[in-house]
Amino acid sequence: MILRNKLGRQFVVTVELDPPRGPDPSATLEEARSLRGLVDAVNVSDSPMANLRMNSVTAAHLIRRETGLEAIAxxxxxxRNVLALQSELLGAQALGVGSVLCLYGDPPSRGDHPEARGVFEVDTDGLIRLVAGLNAGRSCAGRDLGSATAFNIGVALNPCAADLERERERLHAKVAAGGTFAQTQPVFSAADVERFLEATGPLPIPVLFGVLPVRSVKMAQNVGRWAKVPEALLKDLEARGLEAGLAWAARLVSDLRALGVDGVHLYPLGKSAAVGRVLEAARV
Known part of the structure; x- marks a missing residue:
C-alpha cells in the first residue's frame, strides 16, 4: 500500500535521511535498506542547512528503485525559480517520486556556500500552490500540461511554536494551498502534542509528529537552542547517555500512538540503527 493510502488509516512511520555529500549514493542506499520492513517511507532532504548534497529527487528515485522504499523528496x-521548480517536479513524477515536502529552505549564508544567492521567488504557500496546480494539469503560467501530476503534498508544522494560534492559521493556509499531509518539527512530550491539538482543534489533514532520539547531553543542549528539551530528559541523559535518549524516544512514540495521532516522523540524524531500537522498544 502506498503512503497516500496509509495516511489517516493506520499508524505511519517515516524517517528522515540526508542524501549523499558526493556522487556515490551507496551509503545512503545502505542506510535505506536497513529501514526496510520498519518504516512506511523515508524523507530525503534538500541540501539541509544549505550544505551541498545530491539532488533530493535523484536520491529519492534511487532509494525507491534500489530498495523498494517509498521516498518523500x-x-x-x-x-530554484518557478520555472526550475516545475521542471524538477515534472521530472520527479516521471521518476516515480510520488510525495514531496514543501519547505522554505535555510538561507545560503548558513551553509558551505555562503556566497550563493537564495532565490525564494515564491514562499512556502506559493510552492504548495504550484505543486497543486501541476496536480490539476496546469503550469503556474496557466498552460495546460496535457496530463496531470499526482503528488502527495507534504507541509511542515511546529507543534512547539511559541504562538500556537499562528501555527493553527499557518496549517489551514497550507491546507487551503493544497497540502495533503504534514510532518512536524521534533516534539519531546505527549503534553506538547496535546497542547497543539487543543489549539488547532480537529486536524484537517493527517499529521506525523517528529521524534528526535537525543544521544547525549551535548546534543540535547544544542537541540535546546531551537526546541524545548524537558529537564527530566537532560537528567536522564547525564546518568545513562544514549540509552536514556533511545528509551525516551520509544516512550514518546508509544505515548503518541496512544493519543491516536496519525503517526511519527523520526529524525535519526545519520544514526539509522537507532530507528529499529526505538520502534522495537515502542512495539511499533
Whole structure:
C-alpha cells in the first residue's frame, strides 16, 4: 500500500535521511535498506542547512528503485525559480517520486556556500500552490500540461511554536494551498502534542509528529537552542547517555500512538540503527 493510502488509516512511520555529500549514493542506499520492513517511507532532504548534497529527487528515485522504499523528496524555495521548480517536479513524477515536502529552505549564508544567492521567488504557500496546480494539469503560467501530476503534498508544522494560534492559521493556509499531509518539527512530550491539538482543534489533514532520539547531553543542549528539551530528559541523559535518549524516544512514540495521532516522523540524524531500537522498544 502506498503512503497516500496509509495516511489517516493506520499508524505511519517515516524517517528522515540526508542524501549523499558526493556522487556515490551507496551509503545512503545502505542506510535505506536497513529501514526496510520498519518504516512506511523515508524523507530525503534538500541540501539541509544549505550544505551541498545530491539532488533530493535523484536520491529519492534511487532509494525507491534500489530498495523498494517509498521516498518523500523535500523541495525548497531557496534554490530554484518557478520555472526550475516545475521542471524538477515534472521530472520527479516521471521518476516515480510520488510525495514531496514543501519547505522554505535555510538561507545560503548558513551553509558551505555562503556566497550563493537564495532565490525564494515564491514562499512556502506559493510552492504548495504550484505543486497543486501541476496536480490539476496546469503550469503556474496557466498552460495546460496535457496530463496531470499526482503528488502527495507534504507541509511542515511546529507543534512547539511559541504562538500556537499562528501555527493553527499557518496549517489551514497550507491546507487551503493544497497540502495533503504534514510532518512536524521534533516534539519531546505527549503534553506538547496535546497542547497543539487543543489549539488547532480537529486536524484537517493527517499529521506525523517528529521524534528526535537525543544521544547525549551535548546534543540535547544544542537541540535546546531551537526546541524545548524537558529537564527530566537532560537528567536522564547525564546518568545513562544514549540509552536514556533511545528509551525516551520509544516512550514518546508509544505515548503518541496512544493519543491516536496519525503517526511519527523520526529524525535519526545519520544514526539509522537507532530507528529499529526505538520502534522495537515502542512495539511499533
Amino acid at each position: 523535500h523541495l525548497t524555495c531557496r534554490d
